[in-house]
Amino acid sequence: MSIIDWFAKKQKAPSKAERLNIPGDLWIKCPSCSEVLFTKDLEVNYKVCNHCNFHFRLSPEERLLYLFDKNSFVESDSNLKPIDFLKFKDTQQYSSRIKNAQQKSKKHEAVTIGQASINNKMVNLAIMDFFFLGGSMGSVVGEKITKIIEAAVENQHPLIIFTMSGGARMQEGLLSLMQMAKTSSALALLSEKKVPYITVLCDPTTGGTSASFAMLGDIQIAEPGALISFAGPRVIEQTIRQKLPDGFQKSEFLLEHGMVDMVTSRPDLKEILFDLVTLLDPREEVKK
Amino acid sequence: MTKILEFEKPIVELYEKIEQLKALSKSGNIELEKEIQRIEKRAKKLKMDIYSNLSPHQIVQIARHPNRPDSSSLFRLICEKFIPLHGDRQFRDDPSIVGGIGTIKGQRVILIGHQKGHDTKENIYRNFGMPHPEGYRKALRLMEMAQKFSIPIVTFIDTPGAYPGLGAEERGQAEAIARNLREMSSMTVPIISFVIGEGGSGGALAIGVSNKLYMLEYSVYSVISPEGCASILFRDAKKADEASKSLKITSVDVMGLGIADGVIPEPMGGSHNDWKNLSKDMKKQIVSDLKNYKLIKPEAIRQERYKKFREMGEFQV
Numbered sequence: 251m252s253i254i255d256w257f258a259k260k261q262k263a264p265s266k267a268e269r270l271n272i273p274g275d276l277w278i279k280c281p282s283c284s285e286v287l288f289t290k291d292l293e294v295n296y297k298v299c300n301h302c303n304f305h306f307r308l309s310p311e312e313r314l315l316y317l318f319d320k321n322s323f324v325e326s327d328s329n330l331k332p333i334d335f336l337k338f339k340d341t342q343q344y345s346s347r348i349k350n351a352q353q354k355s356k357k358h359e360a361v362t363i364g365q366a367s368i369n370n371k372m373v374n375l376a377i378m379d380f381f382f383l384g385g386s387m388g389s390v391v392g393e394k395i396t397k398i399i400e401a402a403v404e405n406q407h408p409l410i411i412f413t414m415s416g417g418a419r420m421q422e423g424l425l426s427l428m429q430m431a432k433t434s435s436a437l438a439l440l441s442e443k444k445v446p447y448i449t450v451l452c453d454p455t456t457g458g459t460s461a462s463f464a465m466l467g468d469i470q471i472a473e474p475g476a477l478i479s480f481a482g483p484r485v486i487e488q489t490i491r492q493k494l495p496d497g498f499q500k501s502e503f504l505l506e507h508g509m510v511d512m513v514t515s516r517p518d519l520k521e522i523l524f525d526l527v528t529l530l531d532p533r534e535e536v537k538k
Numbered sequence: 539m540t541k542i543l544e545f546e547k548p549i550v551e552l553y554e555k556i557e558q559l560k561a562l563s564k565s566g567n568i569e570l571e572k573e574i575q576r577i578e579k580r581a582k583k584l585k586m587d588i589y590s591n592l593s594p595h596q597i598v599q600i601a602r603h604p605n606r607p608d609s610s611s612l613f614r615l616i617c618e619k620f621i622p623l624h625g626d627r628q629f630r631d632d633p634s635i636v637g638g639i640g641t642i643k644g645q646r647v648i649l650i651g652h653q654k655g656h657d658t659k660e661n662i663y664r665n666f667g668m669p670h671p672e673g674y675r676k677a678l679r680l681m682e683m684a685q686k687f688s689i690p691i692v693t694f695i696d697t698p699g700a701y702p703g704l705g706a707e708e709r710g711q712a713e714a715i716a717r718n719l720r721e722m723s724s725m726t727v728p729i730i731s732f733v734i735g736e737g738g739s740g741g742a743l744a745i746g747v748s749n750k751l752y753m754l755e756y757s758v759y760s761v762i763s764p765e766g767c768a769s770i771l772f773r774d775a776k777k778a779d780e781a782s783k784s785l786k787i788t789s790v791d792v793m794g795l796g797i798a799d800g801v802i803p804e805p806m807g808g809s810h811n812d813w814k815n816l817s818k819d820m821k822k823q824i825v826s827d828l829k830n831y832k833l834i835k836p837e838a839i840r841q842e843r844y845k846k847f848r849e850m851g852e853f854q855v
């Protein structure tokens with residue numbers, strides 16, 4: 251890489267400071283191509299940069315809005331709340347981290363579950379939220395994912411999970427690790443019932459989340475440019491003591507290595523999801 | 539030679555002093571004899587004090603001790619007959635995971651374990667017990683064979699974690715682990731696991747979705763290494779000591795969390811000088827469990843395992 255390329259790349263590097271200081275947040279600078287975008291245009295375009303196809307991270311509400319039938323979502327188990335049962339304290343008490351995240355997101359935890367429809371086709375749904383403590387999986391996330399899998403076992407509607415998580419929630423110690431086994435075990439039951447399960451891997455999906463339910467879809471779709479990995483790039487660089495190649499562990503890399511079925515841009519996602527759940531669902535065959 | 543851990547040094551120094559005095563006292567100096575007896579008493583007390591008040595950080599050091607018993611050696615000590623098996627049939631044989639078929643008190647078993655080395659050369663060959671995806675796929679291949687021929691499965695966990703490297707990511711480390719979790723959950727043969735040293739995160743759990751989990755007294759099991767946790771959450775890699783306390787990773791803690799079903803006692807200070815007695819106790823536990831599972835229907839064995847993991851989690855409704 252020439253010094254000019256390096257400098258250009260450095261200037262493009264995403265940072266919170268990139269947000270322009272114009273009142274009302276009417277503009278936003280694309281963290282990938284630095285183009286200045288109208289917030290309104292961006293929202294109409296599924297929060298995808300129309301210059302470089304950079305996919306901004308979405309909240310569960312935004313995904314529901316973009317991808318599912320209007321007002322079709324019925325949430326379940328929103329009452330489950332995390333507790334600081336280890337009294338875990340690092341630079342901050344876990345309980346106060348929870349409180350802050352809850353206040354900021356107006357939600358109890360890092361995943362939202364329930365039923366919704368796509369073009370009138372009913373599906374079971376889980377949407378993870380990276381903005382809530384990095385989307386990390388503790389007892390509540392594990393429980394809610396397991397509950398929605400069990401609901402799918404029961405009601406036989408296809409299951410779609412949007413993953414967006416840095417991995418296990420360390421502040422819940424070994425019990426957070428066990429959520430990997432719990433969720434994956436439930437998926438064994440779902441698989442036996444022949445209910446279709448589709449994962450949409452969003453940026454980022456790593457660690458304990460990728461090494462459990464995220465990688466067990468019948469079909470796996472990745473959003474463009476998402477980091478999807480077991481180990482984080484920084485940990486790998488420290489271990490092997492060399493720089494990682496460009497695009498390593500990004501969606502396109504996973505497609506090339508056979509780990510996902512497709513990389514799909516957000517504007518096309520709804521139709522693809524609808525087609526796939528309809529084509530896979532054995533109950534659609536009966537209806538004909 | 540056995541490696542001496544930092545906190546063991548005062549004990550070792552006292553014993554060295556005793557040896558020196560003993561060499562001097564051959565002439566029959568009564569005063570010296572008395573002095574030796576006095577120091578011996580002190581050494582014994584010191585040993586008790588140190589080993590019965592080990593911090594989680596010190597227990598981590600014992601769990602990682604280079605002379606700690608390894609999976610392969612324990613297989614041979616526990617089984618009357620043991621035949622090692624190799625390869626995932628897809629890519630290669632991963633030396634970080636060993637396995638094979640054997641008998642324990644006449645009962646057929648498939649044994650699988652992480653494999654560390656005892657010196658640098660061996661550790662490089664074993665990749666310090668950090669498997670690649672093909673290691674987990676080999677483990678799954680053996681477990682599927684166990685299921686096919688109705689043979690109980692015994693696994694020994696001893697890894698810092700799944701290997702974080704280029705090839706491991708390219709070949710789907712996350713997928714390999716995830717698949718093992720799902721497939722282990724649906725086996726109808728009993729699965730018995732022991733954490734024999736380090737239970738490092740998802741890389742440990744990938745062979746640990748078991749009916750019964752035992753911790754050796756000085757083993758640890760954690761969602762992340764204390765060092766990793768320190769650098770991420772405490773923002774200071776030197777706080778591993780503190781992180782190892784907060785994470786609740788010792789055998790007693792893991793029992794307390796309801797994740798382990800029992801603790802296998804070890805000689806004071808760890809098993810690194812006494813593999814044989816340890817293997818006897820492990821064997822006893824395996825034999826007794828296998829006897830119990832003979833009375834349970836295959837589907838009930840699966841359900842028991844499912845229920846155990848289904849109930850794990852602490853939250854407020």
Ligand SMILES: [Zn+2]
Pocket residue numbers: 280281282283284285299300301302303304
């Ligand atoms: Zn852009």
